[in-house]
Amino acid sequence: MSAMPAAPGSVRPGGRTARVREAVLRAAGDVLAEAGFEALDLAEVARRAGVGKTTVYRRWGTPGTLAADLLDDMATSSAARTDTGSVADDLRANARLVVRTLTDPRQGRLFKALIAASLCDAQAAEALHRFYAVRIAEWAGCVTDATERGELPAATDPHAVVAAVSAPLYYAFVNTGRPLTDTDADRAAAAAVAAARAGVWQAS
Amino acid sequence: MSAMPAAPGSVRPGGRTARVREAVLRAAGDVLAEAGFEALDLAEVARRAGVGKTTVYRRWGTPGTLAADLLDDMATSSAARTDTGSVADDLRANARLVVRTLTDPRQGRLFKALIAASLCDAQAAEALHRFYAVRIAEWAGCVTDATERGELPAATDPHAVVAAVSAPLYYAFVNTGRPLTDTDADRAAAAAVAAARAGVWQAS
DNA sequence: CGACTAAGGGAACCCGAGTTCCGATAGCCT
DNA sequence: AGGCTATCGGAACTCGGGTTCCCTTAGTCG
Numbered sequence: 001m002s003a004m005p006a007a008p009g010s011v012r013p014g015g016r017t018a019r020v021r022e023a024v025l026r027a028a029g030d031v032l033a034e035a036g037f038e039a040l041d042l043a044e045v046a047r048r049a050g051v052g053k054t055t056v057y058r059r060w061g062t063p064g065t066l067a068a069d070l071l072d073d074m075a076t077s078s079a080a081r082t083d084t085g086s087v088a089d090d091l092r093a094n095a096r097l098v099v100r101t102l103t104d105p106r107q108g109r110l111f112k113a114l115i116a117a118s119l120c121d122a123q124a125a126e127a128l129h130r131f132y133a134v135r136i137a138e139w140a141g142c143v144t145d146a147t148e149r150g151e152l153p154a155a156t157d158p159h160a161v162v163a164a165v166s167a168p169l170y171y172a173f174v175n176t177g178r179p180l181t182d183t184d185a186d187r188a189a190a191a192a193v194a195a196a197r198a199g200v201w202q203a204s
Numbered sequence: 205m206s207a208m209p210a211a212p213g214s215v216r217p218g219g220r221t222a223r224v225r226e227a228v229l230r231a232a233g234d235v236l237a238e239a240g241f242e243a244l245d246l247a248e249v250a251r252r253a254g255v256g257k258t259t260v261y262r263r264w265g266t267p268g269t270l271a272a273d274l275l276d277d278m279a280t281s282s283a284a285r286t287d288t289g290s291v292a293d294d295l296r297a298n299a300r301l302v303v304r305t306l307t308d309p310r311q312g313r314l315f316k317a318l319i320a321a322s323l324c325d326a327q328a329a330e331a332l333h334r335f336y337a338v339r340i341a342e343w344a345g346c347v348t349d350a351t352e353r354g355e356l357p358a359a360t361d362p363h364a365v366v367a368a369v370s371a372p373l374y375y376a377f378v379n380t381g382r383p384l385t386d387t388d389a390d391r392a393a394a395a396a397v398a399a400a401r402a403g404v405w406q407a408s
Numbered sequence: 409c410g411a412c413t414a415a416g417g418g419a420a421c422c423c424g425a426g427t428t429c430c431g432a433t434a435g436c437c438t
Numbered sequence: 439a440g441g442c443t444a445t446c447g448g449a450a451c452t453c454g455g456g457t458t459c460c461c462t463t464a465g466t467c468g
Contacts, residue, residue: 008444008445008446009444009445015434015435015436016433016434016435016445016446017435017444017445017446020445020446036323036324037320037323037324038242038267038268038324038325041424041425041426042425042426043424043425043426044425046447051446051447052446052447052448053425053426053447053448054427054428054446054447054448055445055446055447057425057426057427058445058446059445064242112323113323115319115323115378115379116241116320116323116324118378119240119241119316119317119319119320119323119378120240120241120242120320121242125381126381128379128381129379129380129381132379132380133380136380160391163372163375163376163379163380164372164395166375166379167371167372167374167375168367168368168371170371170374170375170378170379171367171370171371171374171375172367174319174322174323174374174378175319175332175333175336175370175374176333176336176337176340176367177329177330177332177333187364187404187405190399190402190404191368191395191396191399191402191404191405192395192399194398194399194401194402194404195394195395195396195398195399197398198394198395198398198402200391200394200395200398201391201395212414212415212416219464219465219466220415220416220463220464220465221414221415221416221465224415224416245454245455245456246455246456247454247455247456248455250417255416255417256416256417256418257417257418257455257456258416258417258418258457258458259415259416259417261456261457262415262416263415263416
């Protein structure tokens with residue numbers, strides 16, 4: 001059996017290696033936000049990052065891998081959820097945060113590009129799924145707290161409720177292309193709460 | 205002012221031109237379903253379609269334009285909605301149809317590729333939005349009928365309800381990657397009905 | 409049915425993304 | 439501090455996607 005050589009950057013992750021990764025991920029985010037996933041070529045990223053073209057090809061190899069790494073990096077910096085004492089208010093805050101993110105020019109384009117990456121590349125897909133798993137888990141507490149307070153039926157699936165808030169917003173963002181407003185956010189949250197109260201997401 | 209030359213294929217749309225378009229769109233669908241949008245290069249499509257490479261580049265030019273044309277072609281063949289006499293049943297049928305489509309190996313991959321195309325190319329995006337507008341309009345009748353029967357509150361936005369059924373299914377398909385089942389379909393429909401009954405999508 | 413010309417297609421060409429090779433730089437361990 | 443070597447990076451190379459040129463085929467109209 002041959003000793004599998006460690007992935008480049010994993011043996012000496014500090015110092016210069018870390019600086020290169022940071023510069024490359026920043027440049028990759030810029031390119032994705034400005035021109036989309038189809039324009040993410042590694043030579044251009046290297047140029048912008050002020051880094052050798054060879055380095056980017058050696059460490060990441062494909063646009064999909066680079067997008068996946070950026071997603072994993074983004075997953076580590078999650079914004080804290082709210083805790084107002086009312087599920088309706090908490091989920092409304094969550095919905096408005098999603099709308100604000102998708103409506104922001106840079107963030108909106110970046111998310112479009114990252115979703116496109118995940119639909120083109122298996123590694124990016126896994127990274128995107130991890131990213132949303134983290135985001136959903138972060139807000140699931142709002143729902144479990146609410147069931148304990150008796151605001152929602154017992155055994156309500158918290159992940160399903162949180163996902164139900166984002167779903168219509170992403171559907172408008174991706175599938176129908178309708179511009180999002182705070183009204184959409186409020187309705188998305190209200191719909192999720194109404195369905196949860198009706199017991200749609202109770203276990204079995 | 206120079207006379208803008210008509211787009212190739214628009215002056216003599218019949219006969220050979222139509223056959224070429226059909227063969228190219230079929231080949232494009234095959235490539236998208238098998239290898240995804242990032243693998244959609246026009247030379248490969250021309251080879252599979254048994255058509256000159258030059259022809260494909262002249263008539264479509266970019267992968268995005270080709271994907272857009274395929275979407276417009278798909279939008280013309282819409283499946284008829286159900287009319288069971290109960291919104292809950294109609295929307296459940298719709299949800300199960302969506303799940304069946306996204307779960308089907310070929311269709312699922314094809315839709316992933318087409319959504320990716322729409323996130324990479326403006327023309328493909330417009331075509332995708334038209335496609336879903338057609339699909340939603342087709343099923344909106346279920347909701348308007350239901351409001352007339354008194355099953356749902358008056359002035360309920362029919363498009364919003366139909367979109368709310370698909371939204372969580374696409375969210376699972378794209379964002380979280382969770383595999384879809386008929387249970388997901390039933391819950392999506394039930395959630396939409398519960399929210400509609402609660403008046404979430406009543407006008408103003 | 410014949411003419412006009414839109415559309416198709418073969419072949420050579422070009423250019424830049426991606427690869428390879430090897431020397432330079434700088435983490436990390438003792 | 440010193441040495442080992444992981445990692446970076448410049449430069450030359452290749453290979454195939456995309457373009458161009460021009461001839462051939464076949465719709466469309468009278």
